[in-house]
Amino acid sequence: MVPVYVMLGCGWIGRLLLQKESRFRIVDAEGDILKKEGYDAVKGDPGDHVLWETIKLQEATVVVILDRSVSSEVVRNHTPSAYIITVHGENGGIDPGADHVVPAGETLANECYSQIEYVEKKRRKDLLRDALQSGTTMAIIMHDNPDPDCISSALSLKLIAQNMGVTSDLYYGGQIGFLENKALVDLLELGLIPPSPGSPPDFSRYDLTAFVDHSPWDYTSIARDVNPDIVIDHHLLPEYQGKFVDVREDVGATSTILTEYLELFDVEITPRLGTALFYGMLVDTNGFRRGISKQDIKALDFLQDKIDTEFLSQIERAGLARRATPSHETADFLNVMGEAVKNMQVKDGVVFSFVGKVQYRDAVSNSADFLLKMQRLDVVIVYGIIGDILYISARSWNEELHLGKLLRKAFHQLGRAGGHPLSGGAAIPLSRLPENFGDEIITRFMQAYTQP
């Protein structure tokens, strides 16, 4: 479902447009220069059909024609479903073959760009609607440790589907570790279907299945054999084809993507839902410090008058209040943090810490967050054991590293691994690791880290 944009002819207008959207396949007389600058361009006549084959023009979702000699009708015949944008000729004549004609002038690149954004949104909306309308019941499957981003995204998809007469059940396979997240689930009255060990859910009784905030199949233990119809996520783009796959690596939170769909489908956003989406973005971007994009800012702007700060502090207080009582689970979180600090070892600028056996997976990631704030170093790796699985959480300040990809490279042969540029995780069965697994973790990570 990745959009394909094509530019026939470039010139100064094309240059301006490329500053806003670089993902164009371009045919231009100066294609060789553009290619040297890193663009996906070929040199030649923008009207040359052989070059159209080279750049696979027929795959285009949007074609911007900036060379006056190229006829939009001929392009239309070549790629009937694409949206075609042309520029007004000097004589001001309307091009009969185009979907949209942009008036020439200073603002032309902006006009083109907003057209592309509009078309792209409409295309996604139509595709999601078609996918949802192909059934009446849906299982929305969250990842194993639902966080606020996953929780609010699942609820949003449920509401969008409900508007189309589709009823949904929400599933997860692991634990909800953080107390705030439990409070969020309770307060939103989500009615999640908890995992029942020994009797996995039968998803075949649903017309539709959806994964939110994760992609097939690294982060679910209950739906490994499910081919989801719908995937909405912001982690690494999977090699997976479903009815509807919208995975945007560049956005800070899945909540951002769902906010866009709630707006497109005109679904009412209650203050609680608005707050949950805001909280999802807040947590996933580490308080808007990590991986925030233009799309996130737009979603925030849209949610701005739909956030209930009372409700937000209620969720955060729920976490703190329970933390103040010396419960079993609280002790686990604090103990694990203590272990993480005690067991730190530094190898070539990377902090490693083994926290032993833990009760909650979130306690491991919580500790990694804590060490990263505490340490002056760029990369932190914390790992601990639940049952017969070793869980790894990694955090970094260095966006160029892309931890998710690093972890995948280091550990994907042993288990599940992935994530974002600044945060990632892995889960590896102990049976696949040697006795001295600590050394193995360090060696494998350092190998991937030092040989990018």
Ligand SMILES: [Mn+2]
């Ligand atoms: Mn997320």
